[in-house]
Amino acid sequence: MYYGLDIGGTKIEFGAFNKKLERVAKERIATNTEDYEQLINSIVDLVEQHDKKFGEEGTIGIGLPGMENAKDGTMLTVNIPAANGQPLRQDLQDKLKRKVSVENDANCFALSEAWDDEFQGKSTVLGLIMGTGFGGGLIINGQVISGSNHVAGEVGHTRVPIDAWLALGDNPPLLDCGCGKQGCLDNYLSGRGFELLYTHFYDKKCSAQDIITAYHCDDMQAKEFVDRYLEFTAMCFGGLFTALDPAVVVIGGGLSNFDTLYEELPKRIPRYLMSVASCPQIIKARYGDSGGVRGAAFLNLPLTDD
Known part of the structure; x- marks a missing residue:
């Protein structure tokens, strides 16, 4: 047992x-x-x-x-x-x-998702959580890769790449992180980051759910923001995927319910990969x-x- x-x-x-x-x-x-x-x-x-x-x-x-x-x-x-x-x-x-x-x-x-029947034949599964924070886990051949310091997969505490930083405009917000550093992906690719960036661009607070609802209702401001956020996310994911080269990427957390991610990211990410690479399969977490x-x-x- x-x-x-x-x-x-x-x-x-x-x-x-x-x-x-x-x-x-x-x-x-x-x-x-x-x-x-x-x-x-x-x-x-x-x-x-x-x-x-x-x-x-x-x-x-x-x-x-x-x-x-x-x-x-x-x-x-x-x-x-x-x-x-x-x-x-x-x-x-x-x-x-x-x-x-x-x-x-x-x-x-990530391990739970990697042991789904459909993915057991995949050598590398990357789990990404876009919730209150942004984090991840890397599974290779059904085993957690935690590294010599037990911090492998802590993608939330890597920094925003330069192209993504520039995509945030002339005065991007340099956000402090709980780890003591600044500019960590945790503060930008999380649900909290989604809301903070919206506030930065439009000077008003709005929940992630309200932003997404407005996007689906063709609100021009929400559509503009989501387009920018998707491109920003694609740039960040491009760096992670280049380093880790996963076969499957499973997204969990609150933002994983935003289905536009799965439609748009596979179209946008290839621009930020090496020419010999293709975008991995990106799916929503199955086990909640x-x-x-x-x-x-x-x-x-x-x-x-x-």
Whole structure:
């Protein structure tokens, strides 16, 4: 049995998956974000309850908004203060007496999508989340590529490329990022960035949904903005795709519901690729809110048949 836990700032979602990768259990509890010992005990309780239910010890994968420090195993996670700076994986392994895998939630999202039946034959799948922030995960041959510092796939903290920067006009907004740098893609390709850029150009605040609704109603200002944003996004994606060369790109997050992305980006991106390259298949995420827990469980899938 494969267990996955998607730990967020408000809830922990647990899922159990059988050998056919079918979900056979689901449970949600509140996340204790302030008391580390209680957070650990709540995870242990979920696992032990389901061990008893299924009569076996399941493998354990955890996805959360953050990453493990490659040097000392402590967590960097702003949204879960209780776990920040703590050796979460090691403490759970000590309590549960088995291996525990921990990954960034964007990597789990990408892994979930990569194990869709249609994409298992694709060698490289890139997951991109255009939600509150912009992030991603890279999957090669069914395995998360997290890098030596566990930051591979952190595309949101690469910088806006020069052609995209110039496309923002004579006075582009240089936005501060939570990572301490400026000009990170996180602040431009996220839903938040979509709204901030609209405010920058038109000096009025408007939600992403309202902008998109106005676009579909042929509002000229919204259409002008969306056209500029699509070209900006194509320039940014062109650089990412050149470096990573994915076969499939799966987009999640709130902006993934803007279907114009899938119509327009494949037409625009080739201009920003090398002449020998073609645009990868770009699709909307298929597993929605369940992607995180599904991907967490799949951290422990065998890569070959034994």
